Amino acid sequence: MGKTGKEHRIPLTSEMRDLLLSLPRGEPHDLVFPAPKGGKLSINTLRATMIRMHEANLTRGGHGYIDPNIRNRKAVPHGLRSTFRDWALELGYDREMAEMQLSHSIGSEVERSYRRSDNVERRRAMMEAWARFLRGEKTDTVVNIGGRR
Numbered sequence: 001m002g003k004t005g006k007e008h009r010i011p012l013t014s015e016m017r018d019l020l021l022s023l024p025r026g027e028p029h030d031l032v033f034p035a036p037k038g039g040k041l042s043i044n045t046l047r048a049t050m051i052r053m054h055e056a057n058l059t060r061g062g063h064g065y066i067d068p069n070i071r072n073r074k075a076v077p078h079g080l081r082s083t084f085r086d087w088a089l090e091l092g093y094d095r096e097m098a099e100m101q102l103s104h105s106i107g108s109e110v111e112r113s114y115r116r117s118d119n120v121e122r123r124r125a126m127m128e129a130w131a132r133f134l135r136g137e138k139t140d141t142v143v144n145i146g147g148r149r
Contacts (some may be wrong), residue, residue: 008103008118009118009120010101011120011121011123011124011127012124012127013127013128013130013131014128014131015131016131020032046077047076047077050065050074050075050076050077051074053065054074054075067079081102084098084101084102084130085098085102087130087133088101088126088130091129093126094122096119097119097122097123097126098126100118100119100123101123101126101127
């Protein structure tokens with residue numbers, strides 16, 4: 001189920017598929033990310049993990065993980081979604097594809113009633129490019145237009 005309350009298919013990258021296939025299957029491992037004491041992870045698990053990472057980085061003498069756009073605000077899980085959205089915009093991916101990937105409602109109620117496809121294959125290509133970006137691989141060519149070389 002996605003954020004819209006409807007089924008949300010998520011195109012997996014090859015790394016995601018490999019990871020999922022390597023996990024134990026069946027009870028008690030029917031969840032991809034089970035809680036250490038059983039059941040589902042709480043909604044705050046990722047937030048708490050990011051806070052611990054921030055604190056550990058500060059303890060090691062680092063600067064922690066701060067949102068560069070908001071002074072002294074610690075990075076939060078929603079920032080990961082925002083990073084994807086900015087990346088998609090910067091690389092020229094279709095707005096609707098990016099919004100679909102984030103499980104956001106797009107278009108008017110009438111438009112949504114006529115939309116039958118979730119464009120999973122187009123979104124799969126976008127997610128493969130996102131994975132390359134996260135691995136630090138070059139994803140496109142930057143062209144210098146009239147600037148310094």
